[in-house]
Amino acid sequence: MPFIRATFRTTRRSPFGSTTLRAIMLTAAAIVATVGTISPVLAQPAWKPDRPVTIVVPYVPGGGTDASARATAKLLGEQWGQPVLVVNLPGADGLIGTRKVTEAKPDGYTLLLQTPAIVLTKHAPSFTGTDPLTALVPVTNIAQSPGVIVANGKFPATSLPELIAYCKAATTPCSMGTGENVAKLFGQQLKAEVLPNLIVVNYKGTAAIITDMIANNVNFAVTGVASALPHQKAGTLKIVANQGTHRFAGAPEVRTVVETGLPQYEYTTWFGLFAPKGTPPAVTQAIYAAVREAMGNAELQKAITSAGAEPLVNTPDEFAAQVRKEDARFTALAKRYPLN
Template sequence: MIRNHTSLIRKMRTHSLALAGLLALATTAQAQTAWKPTRPVTIVVPYVAGGGTDATARATAKLLGELWGQPVVVENMPGADGLIGGRRVVDARADGHTLLLQTPAIVLTKHAPSFKGPDPLAQLKPVTNIAQSPGVIVANANIPATTLPELIAYCKTAPTPCSMGTGENVAKLFGRQLQAEALPNLIVVNYKGTAAIITDMIANNVNFAVTGITSALPHQKAGTLKIVASQGAIRAPAAPEVRTVIETGLPQYEYTTWFGLFAPKDTPPAVAQAIYAAVKDVMRNPELQKSIAAAGAIPLVNTPEEFAAQVRKEDERFTGLAKRFPLD
């Protein structure tokens, strides 16, 4: 009888310990998903207002603010190939209240000839992708080309060397690659923003450029510019008639732009996970999906781990390309 009583007590203690462990795990899980900002959140966009990155940030910020019950402010900090805005977030408190919305250009920062100091990518934590969009190759309307191979063929026989406008590092890399592989006389002209490139392309001061699709579409409809290729893996929904570089036999020029959120490196995993969960939640909103589509992008949300793997893969690819085609 005593033995049975002792055995029962032991079993009760074992079950109690197991229950306590489960409760602790549940409490931890709840704490991880329960994070919310306690003051206004800033999303830094390291580009001028009005572009695709800015539009994506503002549409997302509006709904995140409604979900969290805190203002979510978009702060444009262009300059130095994204370094100024990136530094603002790197130096911020790692508590989820200051975020960076960046594109693949961030992985090329360390390869810019003027770059000095630590790699900003290594000082940031990938949180989640928001959307992705193909770059498009746009030309002056009078250039007799409707595909990238035709554009290359035209430039090879043009009486004067063709010129290409670039506004950020990924476009610069494409220009250097094109210069090395197909058009050695190509003149690559660097600009501070897309608006100036568009103005000069319309005037034919620069012959072609890589831009976001929403920047190009109104001018294509007006007949002043033409989209000759999509650099995405698939045709852009906003311009389904435009063939991709893959379709026309030039897959090496495929560059898909993603728009992703980063936080300071030491941001706790639970905070990053909560931000991802919030973005995933608001992305179900048809209003946000419509806004992202209007910016020429496709919604694409992934976990912090998945986004980190995506960034690493992009870093490996662009590092290899930057070594072959230096951004000088």
């Protein structure tokens, strides 16, 4: 122990007795020996997959959820040196794909990419009492994106207040298309609070809503930015309102619901990774760390922003707190405005 010997040689007289000094040196030696014993354990590498990993997207291909999943999977695969496969398993408002993950082995090889719609599963009439969140653990966010209110390209409104005013004055009731449960909840809220004559039409997917809005068979809808932007650029659809807290780069001219005095209709969706309950914390931490590293890649950032979203990575604990907050908010709304 050269460091300890050198230290005590520089002292002319120890304030301790020789027995005490000997004890201190022996204790120090024991500490050094112990550290030397445990340091290889502490230095063990983080979990890393040694076979393909699957990310289940419980929605149809082509949306913002799917685009974010594929861009993330590509870079995780490069980082891990293992294929990361994206599998779309749509159906039952996302429950089919979600259940696939809840039933998987909790070892980090099967992950789920979900949105806030997952917190409303237990409030849907068809799934009362079914709460997939109890069988999952949050891992991390990868992106967030505002909800948008979209209408036919010739619709006269350019903000949510204008849309409400138009529908109130219209001789024929306005119709709203809804896809996932969050949009259905928003439709029920809008109908109960300001548009009692609103006709809410439930669809099985965003593609059918887009088709009907272009054909003017339904007046407006809530969709993701990724689905709306190409049609806005083509002029066939119009983004009437941004439900986020701030304007987004893809359509900076569109005002937010907060700006127009209707913050109660704010909705920002997140795209988050979940793992089956029972997945070791060391595994979820390693996945989070890999996503965080991947998010520094300009290619991934571009893919996410092109889908109308913003990169967002948080720790498993931070993401869990975010999910709990969203759960509380949507549970309160679902009690006031039950889903059909």
